[in-house]
Amino acid sequence: MPGHGFRPVFHPAGHDHALRHALQDLRAGRWGEMARLLEETAATGHWDGWTRRTQVLATVAAGTDVVHAWRAEQPDSAAAAVMHGRVAVERAVRAHRAGHAGGRALEQEAWTACREAIERVPADPVPWIGLLALTALGARRPGAPHRVRPPAPMLPPGPWGLLAEAQRRDPYNREAYHRMLQFVYARSDGPLSEAVNYAQWAASGAPRGSALHVLPLYVRVERYRRDRGHEHALDLHWVAEDAVREAGRAMEDWFLFCAVPEASQLDLNHLAHALFGALRFPDAARVFEALGPYYTTAPWAHRTPRPADRTLAEEVFLRARARCLAD
Template sequence: MAGHGFRPVYHPAGHDHALRNAAQDLRTGRWVAMARLLDETTGWDAWTRRTQVLAAVAAGTDVVHTWRTEQPESLAAGVMHSRVAVERAVRAHRAGHTRTRELWQEAWTACREAADLAPADPVPWVGLIALATLDGRQRMAEHRIAPPAPMLPPGPWGLLAEVEKRDPHNREAHHRMLQFVYARRPGPLSEAVNYAHWAASQAPVGSALHVLPLYVRVERYRRERGHERALDLHWVAEDALRDAQHALDTWFLFCATDEASLLDLNHLAHALFGALRFTEAARVFESLGPYYTTLPWAYRTPHPDDRVLAEEVFLRARARCLGD
């Protein structure tokens, strides 16, 4: 993968070629490949990841509705219906759409119905955590449950407990909880720092939750809009280096990188690069193969919405670490 002719590829399916094929079929209005893929999926980790990617593709279409119409008895179709409903509600909220409340209610109902239909499935509960982010003032009782440890905020802890019963240390559930914490307190990130370290401390070796503190560090300087030099100074700080090394030692060295989140791999490569640990970062870049994500690299540019600039920063970092 080395060499000046290398061009990275962005695709949410990453190394999961079967997921990529199903997503491509979705874009052409067909649901059979999605149904077949989900029928063959084993393990909640893969199930959560695949349904999330498929929902992001399907949210702008009626494909899942068609699938449910043609196979009303399908549990997978019911879960995907809840996934799509949540995706639409979250997108509407971000855009400030007038239909946000209506879509939120539809999604909440879809998640509750999916939880009843597929009681062993963690995904409907993950969806309910995602919807909690829309309740910034925590008006719903299920969004202001007392936390399980000191220094953590009240929140949708009961929903997280339901996920944990079904799939302990579910990656997406904890990222959704982190988003809830961000939305709850838009100012200082102390609650988010506490949450990320608490979640990582509960996780076994090999869990992607060990990467969570790196996301909070990126969010901090995203909010501060620091220039690139400030970011570099951030990562060479002792506590930042400790978080990066911890993610490397307790997650990366033990995970199956071809099944790992591309975002997690990019956040780790970015942290190690910023910390001047080029040899360790090179291992992460190699594990990415041809793939990359625009975040967090985009935050090292003056225009975070410019994907071309993000790609250029990624390529420079990769070349420095791999010695291209």
């Protein structure tokens, strides 16, 4: 129930308390807990947790020299090599978004770091995911590399070989498919028909319990952001027949089968948002309950007149949560 005084919490670790502890150590300039966490994660043999944790750690480590210090202390560490690639990619992506003059040099550094990680740990999908992320930065450059024929009609040419390498190591890796989606977005500012086709293709081939069933919900939010603006909190975009169908499939083919504590907060927020928009309030309530105190600004920010204002995004989240949990 929507308790009085409930305040949502934004934290990249979410329910992952071990990751939270490692992030605290990392922010203090230490790498020991990160190394221990990744050693334990690698021992499980589950690439989904490895991918998620290395990605979150890199978002914090990219603003520090901690991974550099770790590699200096443990030059033979495979995990440190992977994190070096992660951090290099994160810095290149940030520089590209900010339009920094040195962005191309950072891209090359990241490319080299990922290739070195591939040589060090050939079975790891994460360095291949890093290469996928870098292709989106040059998606519109003439003669961009890694443009190959797509695996199905209605899909654009692109770095499908890189996606296949990640898929070979970890079938249906969530981040790999999201990185490919970012490439598709980057090809054009126009209609998102290619992205729609891609998300439907990815979801249709994914097994039950796969987070790829949430991909169409991301594309629907992006379509709204690009084409419809932010004038109305609820409009026909969210209750159209295909929108309701996409929300239902994500609920039935992913949420009901996934390990919720290990699920992406972004995926859970996109699903809660889609079910709320589709007026499926009881189903949305189950997702809000699974989220607990945690939330992400996206996609809620895109229902506000000022998406950069996190306070407005939080207000929309709280209203939606209260409405759904009131039933």
